[in-house]
Amino acid sequence: xxxxxxxxxxxxxxxxxxxxxYGVAKTLWLPLPMVLILIAATVSIFVTVWLERKISAAxxxxxxxxxxxxxxxxxxxxxxxxxxxxxxxxxAKADPILFTLGPALVVIPVFLSxxxxxxxxxxVITDIGVxxxxxxxxxxxxxxxxxMAGYSSNNKYSLLGGLRAAAQSISYEIPMALAVLxxxxxxxxxxxxxxxxxQSGYGILGWNIWRQPAxxxxxxxxxxxxxxxxxxxxxxAEEELVAGYQTEYTGMKFGLFYVxxxxxxxxxxxxxxxxxxxxWEFPVSVTWLADVFGVSETTPWLQVITASVGIMMTLFKAYxxxxxxxxxxxxxxxxxxDQLLDFGWKFLLPVSLVNLLLTAGLKxxxxxxxxx
Amino acid sequence: xxxxxxxxxxxxxxxxxxxxxIGQGLSVTFDHMSRRPITVQYPYEKLIPSERFRGRIHxxxxxxxxxxxxxxxxxxxxPVVDWDFDKATKKKxxxxxSIDFGVCIFCxxxxxxxPTNCLSMTEEYELAAYDRHELNYDNxxxxxxxxxxxxxxxxxxxRELAYLPKGVMDPHDLPANSRRAGKLPQEIxxxxxxxxxx
Numbered sequence: 073x074x075x076x077x078x079x080x081x082x083x084x085x086x087x088x089x090x091x092x093x094y095g096v097a098k099t100l101w102l103p104l105p106m107v108l109i110l111i112a113a114t115v116s117i118f119v120t121v122w123l124e125r126k127i128s129a130a131x132x133x134x135x136x137x138x139x140x141x142x143x144x145x146x147x148x149x150x151x152x153x154x155x156x157x158x159x160x161x162x163x164a165k166a167d168p169i170l171f172t173l174g175p176a177l178v179v180i181p182v183f184l185s186x187x188x189x190x191x192x193x194x195x196v197i198t199d200i201g202v203x204x205x206x207x208x209x210x211x212x213x214x215x216x217x218x219x220m221a222g223y224s225s226n227n228k229y230s231l232l233g234g235l236r237a238a239a240q241s242i243s244y245e246i247p248m249a250l251a252v253l254x255x256x257x258x259x260x261x262x263x264x265x266x267x268x269x270x271q272s273g274y275g276i277l278g279w280n281i282w283r284q285p286a287x288x289x290x291x292x293x294x295x296x297x298x299x300x301x302x303x304x305x306x307x308x309a310e311e312e313l314v315a316g317y318q319t320e321y322t323g324m325k326f327g328l329f330y331v332x333x334x335x336x337x338x339x340x341x342x343x344x345x346x347x348x349x350x351x352w353e354f355p356v357s358v359t360w361l362a363d364v365f366g367v368s369e370t371t372p373w374l375q376v377i378t379a380s381v382g383i384m385m386t387l388f389k390a391y392x393x394x395x396x397x398x399x400x401x402x403x404x405x406x407x408x409x410d411q412l413l414d415f416g417w418k419f420l421l422p423v424s425l426v427n428l429l430l431t432a433g434l435k436x437x438x439x440x441x442x443x444x
Numbered sequence: 445x446x447x448x449x450x451x452x453x454x455x456x457x458x459x460x461x462x463x464x465x466i467g468q469g470l471s472v473t474f475d476h477m478s479r480r481p482i483t484v485q486y487p488y489e490k491l492i493p494s495e496r497f498r499g500r501i502h503x504x505x506x507x508x509x510x511x512x513x514x515x516x517x518x519x520x521x522x523p524v525v526d527w528d529f530d531k532a533t534k535k536k537x538x539x540x541x542s543i544d545f546g547v548c549i550f551c552x553x554x555x556x557x558x559p560t561n562c563l564s565m566t567e568e569y570e571l572a573a574y575d576r577h578e579l580n581y582d583n584x585x586x587x588x589x590x591x592x593x594x595x596x597x598x599x600x601x602x603r604e605l606a607y608l609p610k611g612v613m614d615p616h617d618l619p620a621n622s623r624r625a626g627k628l629p630q631e632i633x634x635x636x637x638x639x640x641x642x
Contacts, residue, residue: 131477132476133476133480133481133483134481135483403469404469
């Protein structure tokens with residue numbers, strides 16, 4: 073496996089050649105990918121909101137937003153500006169500290185999780201050893217924020233919504249972690265880079281979805297539940313709970329929940345594409361293609377093409393999953409809270425446990441195919 | 445043991461069935477995405493109301509004989525008829541007539557029963573006002589003629605679904621003299637009259 077483009081290495085080398093010390097060069101490099109990812113995550117909100125509104129409209133034979141910008145692409149910006157200019161109200165009997173802390177605690181972990189999302193061999197903020205585990209850990213912080221928001225609002229609907237959100241997140245985190253564990257078992261590493269590398273080499277045939285079909289479904293269902301997407305949007309079920317824990321929020325505090333939910337959806341789609349759909353891998357192995365055409369892997373132009381194709385493939389897979397999530401939203405009715413918990417504890421948990429044991433067994437039996 | 449296995453099998457079968465039905469549902473939603481939007485871009489495009497549309501009521505002051513039948517047949521006795529008895533001519537003279545469209549349910553009973561046809565239904569439905577008292581139309585307001593969508597230069601009139609040619613679903617860009625599906629009422633009448641009486 074070649075290393076691909078090492079932007080960090082080249083940048084640091086260029087600066088050290090200019091006479092800076094290695095530490096200073098590295099410090100100068102550090103904020104660049106962070107800001108880039110932050111911008112990318114923010115832009116992804118615009119794209120996702122636009123997609124959600126347009127696809128929802130199409131599924132209902134409507135037109136959707138079309139006046140704000142070309143084809144309504146700037147609708148999210150208009151919504152955001154409106155939210156910024158709205159009055160920021162804290163209810164009189166609410167707990168002001170918790171009320172403000174809630175949305176922040178929901179949004180920050182989601183953005184923080186982008187640290188481990190790779191878009192290429194070296195196109196990742198940090199390749200830390202705990203990788204995917206960091207994401208699982210960070211995603212368990214969100215329910216605390218939701219509970220905080222629900223409890224501090226001093227409103228029965230908010231409290232119920234917050235409790236439901238916490239119950240839902242906690243129940244679906246377990247099957248999700250077990251599904252991730254099965255993948256980790258095969259790749260012998262928690263690092264997202266290693267997980268993708270393990271799927272590379274055979275094009276579409278090497279992707280984890282063929283070895284972990286059950287795991288893929290479990291993870292996707294659990295991810296939808298974690299994002300509170302329909303059919304699992306009970307915490308904000310407007311027919312029952314007004315807007316759940318968001319009921320008392322206005323202005324940018326509400327905007328933070330809104331941003332958080334869409335960034336979380338994109339993040340989950342990205343993680344699914346990394347864990348199960350080969351991350352930045354092209355459906356046909358690029359190394360194999362390069363061999364066929366007799367091009368060396370280290371050719372600069374090939375590396376540039378590979379890197380851009382990698383970014384495109386990651387985003388394409390993620391947005392295909394977002395599309396499925398939006399389509400599901402208009403297909404499946406909302407489940408009841410008892411059905412939700414039944415499904416999580418009595419179906420997903422045993423199935424994911426069996427999936428994990430089966431993967432372990434297969435790994436022992438066929439170490440060549442299941443990463444022995 | 446066998447019972448347990450059967451249970452497991454049934455459960456698995458049900459799970460797969462549920463997955464199948466969700467898949468079928470997804471294909472339905474996906475199919476809808478390729479259909480044309482049925483949106484009518486309201487202030488710019490408007491549907492042409494049908495002949496029997498029950499819109500704002502039109503009132504002709506001079507035809508009214510102040511008989512108050514409209515009040516009697518109205519479910520809530522809504523029309524206000526203000527008249528004086530003229531002893532010289534021994535007839536009622538109408539002074540004021542008003543209907544509050546904030547309360548009216550547009551059932552059309554008054555129009556149906558009016559002996560002199562001084563009440564009629566119009567195709568006007570845009571009655572929005574800033575104050576509900578503005579919806580209380582007096583005889584002057586009731587006497588105004590409605591503005592037809594087909595004559596409004598700002599509006600693209602669109603035909604309703606039943607008035608489109610056979611097989612056409614889209615009211616946009618119809619050829620000028622395209623006929624609606626089926627026979628027109630007057631044609632049915634003509635045919636019935638042309639037939640020899642039995």
